[in-house]
Amino acid sequence: MLDRRLLLVSGKGGVGKSAVAASIAIAAARLGRRVLALGMVDSLGLALHLGVDSLGADPRAVAPGIQAAVIDRARALDEYLKLQLRVPRGTPTRQLSKALNVLVDTVPGVREIISMGKPIYEAQQSRWDLVVVDAPPLGQLLSYLRAPATIERLVPSGIVQNQAASMRRFLLDARRSGLVLVTLPEELPILETVDSLDELATEPLVDLALVAANRVLPRLGVSDGVITRLPDGPMRHAAEFHSTLEDHQRYWLDALGDATRLPHLFGLVTPAEVAAQLSGAWGEAR
Amino acid sequence: MKRTEIMLVAGAGGVGKTTVSATAAVLSAEGGVSTLVVTVDPARRLGDALGVGGLGNRPVKVAGRENLWAAMLDVTASWEAIVTRHAEPEVAERLVVNPFFRAVADRFPAAQAYAAGEQMADFVDSGAWDRVIVDTPPSGGGIDFVLAPAAMRELIGGRLLTWLTGAGIPGRRALYRVTARPMLRVADSILGGPLLEDIAEFMLDLRTLYDGLASRASEVERHLRAARTVLITTASPTPLREVRRFLDQLPTASVDPAAVIFNRVLPASWATAGEPDAVEGIGQASWTALHDNLARWGAEARHEADTRRQFAASYRVAVATVPLLTSPPTDLEGLALLADASTDLVGALFG
Numbered sequence: 154m155l156d157r158r159l160l161l162v163s164g165k166g167g168v169g170k171s172a173v174a175a176s177i178a179i180a181a182a183r184l185g186r187r188v189l190a191l192g193m194v195d196s197l198g199l200a201l202h203l204g205v206d207s208l209g210a211d212p213r214a215v216a217p218g219i220q221a222a223v224i225d226r227a228r229a230l231d232e233y234l235k236l237q238l239r240v241p242r243g244t245p246t247r248q249l250s251k252a253l254n255v256l257v258d259t260v261p262g263v264r265e266i267i268s269m270g271k272p273i274y275e276a277q278q279s280r281w282d283l284v285v286v287d288a289p290p291l292g293q294l295l296s297y298l299r300a301p302a303t304i305e306r307l308v309p310s311g312i313v314q315n316q317a318a319s320m321r322r323f324l325l326d327a328r329r330s331g332l333v334l335v336t337l338p339e340e341l342p343i344l345e346t347v348d349s350l351d352e353l354a355t356e357p358l359v360d361l362a363l364v365a366a367n368r369v370l371p372r373l374g375v376s377d378g379v380i381t382r383l384p385d386g387p388m389r390h391a392a393e394f395h396s397t398l399e400d401h402q403r404y405w406l407d408a409l410g411d412a413t414r415l416p417h418l419f420g421l422v423t424p425a426e427v428a429a430q431l432s433g434a435w436g437e438a439r
Numbered sequence: 440m441k442r443t444e445i446m447l448v449a450g451a452g453g454v455g456k457t458t459v460s461a462t463a464a465v466l467s468a469e470g471g472v473s474t475l476v477v478t479v480d481p482a483r484r485l486g487d488a489l490g491v492g493g494l495g496n497r498p499v500k501v502a503g504r505e506n507l508w509a510a511m512l513d514v515t516a517s518w519e520a521i522v523t524r525h526a527e528p529e530v531a532e533r534l535v536v537n538p539f540f541r542a543v544a545d546r547f548p549a550a551q552a553y554a555a556g557e558q559m560a561d562f563v564d565s566g567a568w569d570r571v572i573v574d575t576p577p578s579g580g581g582i583d584f585v586l587a588p589a590a591m592r593e594l595i596g597g598r599l600l601t602w603l604t605g606a607g608i609p610g611r612r613a614l615y616r617v618t619a620r621p622m623l624r625v626a627d628s629i630l631g632g633p634l635l636e637d638i639a640e641f642m643l644d645l646r647t648l649y650d651g652l653a654s655r656a657s658e659v660e661r662h663l664r665a666a667r668t669v670l671i672t673t674a675s676p677t678p679l680r681e682v683r684r685f686l687d688q689l690p691t692a693s694v695d696p697a698a699v700i701f702n703r704v705l706p707a708s709w710a711t712a713g714e715p716d717a718v719e720g721i722g723q724a725s726w727t728a729l730h731d732n733l734a735r736w737g738a739e740a741r742h743e744a745d746t747r748r749q750f751a752a753s754y755r756v757a758v759a760t761v762p763l764l765t766s767p768p769t770d771l772e773g774l775a776l777l778a779d780a781s782t783d784l785v786g787a788l789f790g
Contacts, residue, residue: 166452166577167677198677290452342453373732375725382720383729387712391736392729420738424676 154362155181155283155435157331159276159323161359163288164335165345169367171198173335173415174287175428178203180435182218186282189220191272193297196223199287204425226264229271265300266317273323276330291334291349298324298358324359331362336409338366338402343409366406368417370399443563444570445662446788449581449685450671451678455702459671459761460574462774463788467570468507475508475562477555478574498562504771508568512558521554525651530644537641550594552576552587556659563662573666580681581670582688585663588656595649668696669788673703674743679750686754698787699756701747703763705740712737759787 154160155177162174178190189212192199196208203215210225276284288294301317301324324330332353336346346364353361373395380396383389406412415434421427448460457478464476475498498510522531555576562571575584583590670685672678682699689695712733717726751758761781768774778784 167454167673167675171677197680201676373728375728375732379721379725380729382718384715384718386715387706387708387737388714388729388733390706391709391712391733395732395736419735420742422742 154331154333155184155186157283157327157329157362158281159272159284159286159330160333160362161272161286161288161294161330162333162335163291163294165290165342168335168337168342169415169427170290170335171287172202172424172427172431173333173365173367174199174285175202175424176415176431177333177435178219178221178283178285179216179428179432181283181285182216183432183436186218187280188218189222189275189281189284190215191221191275191284191286192223193268193272193286194224194289194293196287198424199223201424202428204423204428224268224271226267229267232274233267233270263300263304265297266304266320269297269300269324270316270320273320273330276323295352295358325357327360330359332359333362334364335367336364336412338369338405338409340401340405343405346409364409364412365415366409366412367415369406369414370395370402370417373399443566443568445559445563445666446570446572447575447581447584447663447666447668448572448671449575449584449668449696450577451580451681452577454671454673454678455761456577456671457574458768458774458777459669459700459702459788460572462768462778462784463669464507464509464572465504465771465774466778466785466788467572468501468504471506472569473506473508473567474570474572475510475568476572476574477510477512477559477562496558498567501771510562512555521550521557521652522648525648525655526644527647530647534641534644537644550587550591552578552584553591553656553659556584556587556663557655560655560659560662580678580685581668582681582685586688588660588663592653592656595645595652667790670696670699671702672699674701674746679746683754686756696756697790698759699750699754700759700761700784700787701743702761704747704760705736705743705763707740707744709733709737710740710744757787759783 160177162170162177164170164173174190178188181188190199190203192208199221200206200208203219203221205213205215205221208221208223210222210228212220212222215221272284272286275281289297301321304317305314305321334346334349336342350361350364353359373392375392375396377396380389380392383392406414413434415431418427418430421430446463448456448463450456460476460478464474467474477498496510496512498508501507501509519535522534526534552575555573559571559573562568573584575581578584579586670682672682686696714730714733721729747758747760759781761777761784764777764780768777
């Protein structure tokens with residue numbers, strides 16, 4: 154997985170997407186990769202998990218081997234026009250950019266293709282071995298992933314269309330890009346994940362690199378028969394609670410099928426500690 | 440006419456907002472108050488929690504319960520309803536078939552949140568219920584729902600349309616003036632098509648909605664300001680950040696949250712527990728495992744309690760807790776158990 158150039162980390166809100174994205178960046182950097190971690194919509198979670206307070210549009214070093222930034226739309230639009238569309242010299246790009254900037258808010262696909270264009274562009278640059286994106290929840294990410302196709306439909310020909318087609322191919326190329334779908338071993342997140350996987354199977358927009366089940370409890374390893382010998386009190390309650398929750402998790406993990414399991418981390422205080430602990434799981438992941 | 444109370448249940452996705460909304464509705468109805476609970480979540484979670492499937496835009500009476508109705512809004516349909524309501528018939532017809540209409544309806548979150556807000560206002564104005572409980576869309580932790588009327592006014596009367604179509608409500612002739620602008624001609628030559636003309640036409644049509652929409656938006660805002668708002672969160676950083684953002688943006692939102700409810704709270708006793716003396720028949724390995732287990736959950740409970748304390752110290756808002764259940768309630772009885780398990784939920788919900 155860490156051999157790909159672009160990894161998009163998504164999942165529903167609250168499942169630990171940003172922590173997982175940061176942990177992948179940390180694991181890849183540990184292997185000597187030069188990593189760019191990008192926040193796509195809300196970058197605060199990613200920043201905190203990488204141990205800094207905030208991220209700007211310019212990549213900044215946050216750890217050895219890891220630079221991080223947030224996608225700034227106005228900036229991304231300028232870069233899109235200059236670097237990706239290679240708008241001919243002499244074109245009034247400032248005016249054009251101003252005109253487009255106003256339209257970006259309203260025209261379907263434009264904002265998305267610009268936001269999607271940035272990580273794809275960076276992933277093709279030789280200064281990075283891996284670009285990890287803390288992406289929005291899957292429903293929202295799908296509209297970004299559909300943007301190239303939307304643009305290809307709306308724009309009949311020209312550079313924009315070619316650019317959109319090349320983005321679509323990059324996302325579907327399993328050697329270069331992949332989606333990491335994060336979920337929790339609970340009923341609703343698993344049901345939604347299964348739905349999402351079906352949706353991606355019928356409408357291939359990006360290659361699925363792996364599904365990660367976050368906050369999987371450790372085995373208690375004590376039988377119910379032993380637990381019931383404990384007197385009524387916190388030790389017994391905590392054991393009963395853990396064992397019931399473990400059963401639920403096992404049931405929903407089975408329903409999910411093949412997934413990388415990330416451990417539940419107890420009582421950790423800072424987001425940076427969480428990301429550092431989780432990064433250990435990626436050493437052995439495919 | 441009787442005054443209908445509105446309760447907004449807001450918070451990030453995945454914190455149990457729908458469960459708390461449904462619990463509030465069950466408690467409210469049991470108290471003899473005719474209650475409608477509305478969700479705009481596209482997942483059928485409220486339907487599942489209430490044991491009724493396939494809710495439509497129309498409220499349905501919950502089977503076997505007095506005073507309790509539920510509705511799940513299809514916001515895409517609501518957005519079409521907005522256009523039908525606020526635009527001239529032929530404009531509405533043109534808008535609905537415009538390729539940009541569906542795309543904008545699908546992807547402009549404020550439009551969906553606003554459509555939900557109009558629906559909520561319709562339910563309230565009908566006077567059919569004493570209390571309407573709204574499980575708000577999770578977008579922006581609920582703040583998007585509250586700010587949606589203003590965002591819609593800005594979309595339709597704002598700088599984009601004014602820039603494209605000029606001040607005032609333009610006639611269709613303005614279209615030619617707009618698309619003749621040199622800037623747009625350059626853009627068109629690069630984009631490779633009459634894209635901008637299509638957009639400008641769409642915008643001009645949308646613009647005619649402004650007067651009707653602006654006055655309805657003000658009414659929706661008035662309802663939102665009168666609502667009792669409760670924020671749901673867990674002790675996890677992500678949803679808590681959304682709650683902080685909601686509270687920090689209050690001066691602009693003008694919605695006064697009545698309480699913050701921490702959901703899925705671990706028992707305080709685990710944080711401070713000593714351990715019992717060795718028990719006969721439990722071997723060393725098992726004992727160590729049980730000891731470690733209590734220590735881990737105790738650390739978690741302590742961390743949560745610290746987070747709650749820090750939060751309560753920095754905001755002047757009532758804080759309530761709902762204990763963690765091993766499996767979330769899936770039926771009405773389960774919701775009642777959840778309410779029983781909390782000492783301060785009822786107070787936080789109803790004051």
